[in-house]
Amino acid sequence: MFRTLVETAAKMTDSNETTTAPETDAAPKQQAPASSDAVAALEAEVASLKDQLLRSMAEAENTRRRAQKEREDTAKYAVSGFAKELLAVADNLRRAIDAVPAETRAGNEQVNTLLTGVEATERQLVAAFDRAGIVKLEPMGQPFDPNFHQVVAEVDGTDKPAGTVVTILQPGYTIHGRLLREAMVCVAKAGANPGKVDTSA
Template sequence: MEANVANEEFQEASAQEAAENAATANNSSDVEISIEALQAQLAALAGELVSAKEQALRSQAEAQNARRRAEQDVEKAHKYSLEKIINDLLPIVDNLERALGSIDTDNEALTATAEGIQLTLKSFTDALARHQVLVVNPQGEAFDPQFHEAVSAVPSPDVAPNTVINVFQKGYTLHGRLVRPAMVVVAKGA
């Protein structure tokens, strides 16, 4: 009987030890699972951090680009704000030039008038030049479609083809940008 009791106690102790080992194994596998879960969560958070940093850099670059574009737009607005009024004033310059061209310089009575118109035209063109409005007068130059508008082409053996032989109306630029093209007659090859 003592052997049975000892055997039962041994079995109970073995069962208890097996249960403890199983609990320890479960705990260690739980620990391993929780470590793996934490590592996966850490990797996911690291990926989110990298993504957030990239998004922040993109947002910062977009803000800088928007600020730069806005500054350029303001600069252009200041630089070319005179364009509309210049377009309104250019016919006055044209009329003054036509008036000078129509005055008979042989008539002494009109000489004072011609001088007055000449001074008015000079002060007008000087005022335009102070605001970076420059004349495009391509007489004798090669035709440039960016600054000239060809009204007609006539054969001319005296000059090279595509040379401006007559200017009907002068052109003007504002800070290098064309406001009005020069209206020209171009020589064409024979």
């Protein structure tokens, strides 16, 4: 009888262990949500740091490009002030050449020799301008452009569309595409009096 009681107690113990076993297996499942939340938080933090890094790299690249452009512009336009002073020299050389009539030059060897030297000087100056990126504006027959031209007068009866440049009083210049000096011009004005100049512009 004692053996029977022992066997019955053993069976009851085995039954209790079998019943409580699922509780042990359920414990890890309760920790899974907490682990997923931690991974999601880390992923979000990594994404945020990556975004900040990309923004910082882009800003650094933009800063580098701006600095490089400023250096290039400084090198390009460093001679602007000096070049503007030389424009008057170019103007005077051209005036000296244009002031002598062709017949006077042809009939006077000394005058011809002198003008030949002036022309050579002008060519050297123009070549220096070319090397520095300085370009002469010659807008004859072109529409008036307020970005590069200054109107001195309007001329009636030129048979040209209104606003067309018909006379260049002083040529303009640019340096690497940037305005160095405006061209002073006369433009066509719609009217019926040929050759009349209106200086009220």
